[in-house]
Amino acid sequence: MAEHTLDARNLNCPLPILRAKKALKDLPRGDVLVVHATDPGAVKDFEAFCRSTGNELVESKTEGNEFVFRIRHTA
Secondary structure, eight states: OOEEEEEETTOOTTHHHHHHHHHHHTSOTTOEEEEEEOOTTHHHHHHHHHHHHOOEEEEEEEETTEEEEEEEOOO
């Protein structure tokens, strides 16, 4: 399993989710996408996105003014 990074900083809703959806589509199952975002709405958006798509939200944390999400591609 590999980790891949997506820089979604300075993008507003819905762009972080749309870019993550596109990136996950190309990843093998089991790989992890690490998303870096600055939009405060991304926290709830990624929780809802993972619930609705079946992907696993492994981690959601805040680092300063940045939000970091680790999503395992399981869907």
